[in-house]
Amino acid sequence: MRNLIDITDLSVSEIDELIATACDIIAHPEKYQDACRRKKLATLFFEPSTRTRLSFEAAMLELGGSVLGFSEASSSSASKGESVSDTVRVVGCYADIIAMRHPKEGAPMVAAMHSPVPIINAGDGGHNHPTQTLTDLLTIHREKGRFDYLTVGLCGDLKFGRTVHSLIHALSRYTGIHFVLISPEELRLPTYLIHDVLDKKQLSYEETQDLEAVMPKLDILYMTRVQRERFFNEADYIRLKDSYILTLDKLKHAKQDLCILHPLPRVNEIATSVDADPRACYFKQAQNGKYIRMALILKLLEVESHAY
Ligand code: CP
Numbered sequence: 127m128r129n130l131i132d133i134t135d136l137s138v139s140e141i142d143e144l145i146a147t148a149c150d151i152i153a154h155p156e157k158y159q160d161a162c163r164r165k166k167l168a169t170l171f172f173e174p175s176t177r178t179r180l181s182f183e184a185a186m187l188e189l190g191g192s193v194l195g196f197s198e199a200s201s202s203s204a205s206k207g208e209s210v211s212d213t214v215r216v217v218g219c220y221a222d223i224i225a226m227r228h229p230k231e232g233a234p235m236v237a238a239m240h241s242p243v244p245i246i247n248a249g250d251g252g253h254n255h256p257t258q259t260l261t262d263l264l265t266i267h268r269e270k271g272r273f274d275y276l277t278v279g280l281c282g283d284l285k286f287g288r289t290v291h292s293l294i295h296a297l298s299r300y301t302g303i304h305f306v307l308i309s310p311e312e313l314r315l316p317t318y319l320i321h322d323v324l325d326k327k328q329l330s331y332e333e334t335q336d337l338e339a340v341m342p343k344l345d346i347l348y349m350t351r352v353q354r355e356r357f358f359n360e361a362d363y364i365r366l367k368d369s370y371i372l373t374l375d376k377l378k379h380a381k382q383d384l385c386i387l388h389p390l391p392r393v394n395e396i397a398t399s400v401d402a403d404p405r406a407c408y409f410k411q412a413q414n415g416k417y418i419r420m421a422l423i424l425k426l427l428e429v430e431s432h433a434y
Contacts, residue, residue: 128426129238129245133256133296140425141296144260145267147421148414155188158420161434162191165427168221169195170213171248172204172228173355177390177412178248178257182225185419194221211240218242223427225257229355244426252286252356258389259292260422261415266346268414269385269407275302277343281370282308282350282395284315286357289389290350291319298327305331306340310369312362313352337370342379347372349388349395349408372396374403387411 129135136144151158167186169179175197183193196202204213210228214237217224224241226234227248234247249255266273278297280290284307294315297303305324307315314333315324324331334340341347349372357363371394372386388396388408400406424434 127244129234129241129247130256130422130426131235131238131245131247132254133259133292135256138299141260141263144418144421144425145264147424148264148417149268151417151420158189158424158434160190161424161429162186162189162427165189165191165223165429166221167191167193167195167423168217168224169193169197169248170202170217170224170226171195171197172199172202172226172233173249174198175227175248177415178227178255179225181412181415182246182248182257182419182423184416185423188416189420189423191222191423210237213237214241214245223423246422246426249288252288252291252353254292254295255288255389256292257415257419257422258289259296260418261411262289262293262348262387262389263296264414264418265387265407265411266385268410270345270383273297273300273303276300276345277304277306278346278348279306279308279337279340279344280315280348280350281337281372283313283352283366284309284350285313286353287350290315290348293348294319294323298323298329303329305329306344307331307333308335308337308340308370309333310335310366312366313369337372338376338379341376342381344380344384346385346387347380349386349392351388351391351393351395368394370395372400374399377403377405380405 225246225248231251231253238245352367
């Protein structure tokens with residue numbers, strides 16, 4: 127039985143397979159409409175979500191399966207003190223696969239140790255968000271046609287932004303990636319990622335606070351929200367929240383084929399006037415999340431291709 131806790135649980139060739147399946151789903155959705163008939167997905171969300179939970183649920187419904195679950199800890203027996211391990215042991219009696227979001231780093235890994243069915247990490251604290259990374263990779267594949275030789279700007283809250291952490295792990299396995307880490311001093315990428323991933327793998331990267339200075343060299347600009355829910359001090363959040371606001375003016379010196387990504391939700395780090403720019407790919411990115419999650423569900427449930 128396979129789980130997806132960390133993006134590196136999948137090999138590069140398995141990610142290629144998932145992307146190929148997602149592209150086939152986009153081209154031929156009717157082939158997949160009964161692939162998960164009689165299968166059930168449980169979405170256990172101990173933290174708020176719009177895209178991840180609803181795209182997982184839409185994914186399972188479009189595969190002909192059913193969904194059950196909860197969208198906040200307060201409506202589950204976690205509010206009475208039930209442990210994550212007991213919760214998944216029980217939900218595993220009702221569902222064939224579980225997608226879980228939890229505020230505590232490592233909670234989905236604990237769940238995977240006790241669950242009778244596959245666990246998908248749908249975001250754990252400020253740690254990882256592997257299915258967002260699969261979404262990002264599918265979007266990069268569709269927009270740029272490659273993963274190699276890209277200059278990737280990661281901008282905003284690199285400290286608490288779990289989507290950035292997972293994306294760095296994923297892209298670190300390709301050739302010729304140059305990371306441009308754009309953040310205020312207080313929100314720099316954690317040192318464990320700098321030392322254990324970037325330095326250890328001898329990857330090319332630079333750190334800066336100046337988005338406009340690096341804009342002309344970027345192939346991808348990955349904007350992120352300052353993660354208010356991870357701050358201990360509201361005053362620090364207010365001081366840092368508007369560190370970067372992408373506007374059309376700031377894009378004047380960007381490449382014509384720049385791909386602007388954002389995992390969403392957006393607060394105000396991208397002006398809405400940017401949405402109409404052909405380089406803005408973040409709503410396409412959100413749509414891609416459903417297709418890649420369909421491909422992931424098929425893989426983890428080991429649904430054979432003759433079933434669709
Ligand atoms: N990108 C993302 O994880 O969005 P949600 O928090 O709405 O699921």
